[in-house]
Amino acid sequence: MDLELSEEEAALRDNVRAVLASICPPAVVRAAYEGKGDPASVWARMVELDWPALAIPERHGGLGMGFVEVALVAEEIGRAVVPGPFLATVTEFAPAVQELGGDGPLAAELLGRVAAGDTTGTVALAEGGRWEPAAVVATAQPAGGGWVLQGAKDAVLDGAEAGEAVVVARAARTSGAEGLGAFVVPRADLAATPRTVIDPTLPLADLVLDGVAVPADRVLAEPGAAGVAEALDRAGQQAIVALAASTVGACRAIFERTVEYAKDRVQFGRPIGSFQALKHRMADMYLAVERATSLVWFAALAIAEDDPRRAEAASMAKAAAGECQRLVVQDGLQLHGGIGMTWENDLHFLLKRALSGDALYGNAVHHRSRLARTLGLLPQERIEEVVA
């Protein structure tokens, strides 16, 4: 196993970092926080640079790169606290379309539009705060040659902004992995209520599906079709690892800022970074960041090479990113002292991004509980009983 970036991978990472430093400096993040900026311009530049096309197959107009490259970009997106549709579109929507829609005409159309920057997208999966497909209770009923969706979705990333949403719903009177289907719904057809969240660069919305009509040609996967649950899992793993990468990117930035601050800030006549009590905490922050980064890269590789360990690796990466966030946000803020508590200092953008990245797509507690089941330490729970 070779877990260091190749020259090409490192060059991609460096290039993305340099571009983001120029198109998304802290002033842009601050503007997004204060509702003054225009995040669309950041996205427009990414489209010009073909970032949405990165992992889309060449036959659909993409660049045909792999998931490792996606994860590297996601890490940098978190590091620069980039607002806008990259994560939802490239790491949720496109993988869901590809895994669920296969080589069908709808998938070809949507992937082509994403690659060209003609649409943004998201996935409406979670219900009742749970992210497993088995927890879905929203229903899809056949009607007039198409389908009608009924139910509610929560915490949809970019749910009020994305051009298209993949909505997961199930056939009536089915449960668990049975009867699941996926539908492509344009924003205009969804009643989205934006949530007021601590990090506006990761905007969430709740959706009400009150008799949403979906024509037959917008069905990505018919309810009950073979392999829908598995395709949702595979797409979900990509969203999870990209989010973990992004969270780790924010954590690394917090850690680096904290070390620099500790070298500069003088108290008692010496830099506070010379005190052993603080040194050891920064050594532990460093470990947490490197530990999570290593697991994220391994998970990205497992997905890119379609290794059978991909599900377990994804949960480990997300759990480690969440644990990393807990330590780095806490000690990063603590070591900055009073200045870290102010709105004027840019640190809080990173803190909130790291924390929000843990909360989405199952936090560390959730993924550890998944692992407890896959490792045979806890019985498989029947999600529908939990939901009921």
Add this chain to the structure above:
Amino acid sequence: VKLSFGDEVEAFRQEFRAWLEENRPSAEEMAAEPAISSAHVPGWASRWARRLFDAGWLVPGWPPKRGGRNAGPVETLVYLEELTKAGVPRTTNPQGLGIVAPSILDYGSDEQIRDYAMPILRGEKSACLGMSEPGAGSDLASLSTRAVLDGDRIVIDGQKVWTSGANDADFCFLFCRTNPEAPKHKGISVVLVDMATPGITVRPLAEIAKPEHPDLNEVFLSEVVVPRENLVGKLNDGWAMANGSLAHERGMVWLSFVVTLEEDIAAVLAEAPAALERLAPAERAVVADGLVASAIDSAAARCLGYRGFAKLVRGGSAPEQALMKAYTSEAKRRLALRAAELGTDHTVDIGSTAASDPTWIERYFVSFGGTISAGSSEIQRNIIAEKVLGLPR
């Protein structure tokens, strides 16, 4: 990044695997005469070292005359992986093969290489490493064992402690002070001392668990006389060797940290489902979460180690390596306690005979050896903070 190193390396793996299958000591042979200290070389271990040496499989990265085959670092990693999978120790004198012999090969005279380093490689001699003293533990440079040059002899007086394997070693790679006037890092030299030399008293230190099998010792040196040609390298140049020794130790030693952690978690996960059955649901969820944390620790250790290794192979520096010792030893310690707690009412049981395998609560206490010795976790954090993060002293 890639999951595999490629076909050529896999072919190398197959070649070694086939040789190992033919030549390895059997499990019965090893069980009949276990090594009881880190410098005890039972008959099978001596014969095994010789077979490895002759076939160029002892230190694959070295040239054939030193028991290698000029293999690259990736091949060496694969070789160590295969040895581990087969459950065969590479040596029963790890500090001899891993630190003392390479240091003598780097710094020693031709005679020292012939009389001390090569016999270690061929399984004919074993060595201990005389570093720590009562007044010089983490602060090794404060050591005070005195070596006085007197014509063609060196006279040594002092005391060492925590010397692994001194009770079975043939000779000691001894750090001593040769210039008390110089700043403390600049007055240290290394001398090779046969353990049978008059004036040496070894007192084994019974340990916190399994007191009947001591590996740590106190070594008292009183007017110990050795020939001047036993000085290794230049006079007062010992501190460079101390750092060099530890570098040898840290080169590939991370893999053994990773592998032993993986063996531990595999053993615990195998026994856990049955043990968890006995717990109430709420207890079960708490205990299971701890074991999951250990499973993540173990996977992360492997990923961290391989990532650092990949950086070294590319010719860069690998700050991850500095993390590995503290991280893996602390992860092992956490796991041992969780495993002990998994035993619920049996947590406090220990083996009823000296030959019993240590129970988890004994292993918990033993695990502190990893977080205390060879640079404690606290020293490791200082090193990371100062050398890697660049924080001021």
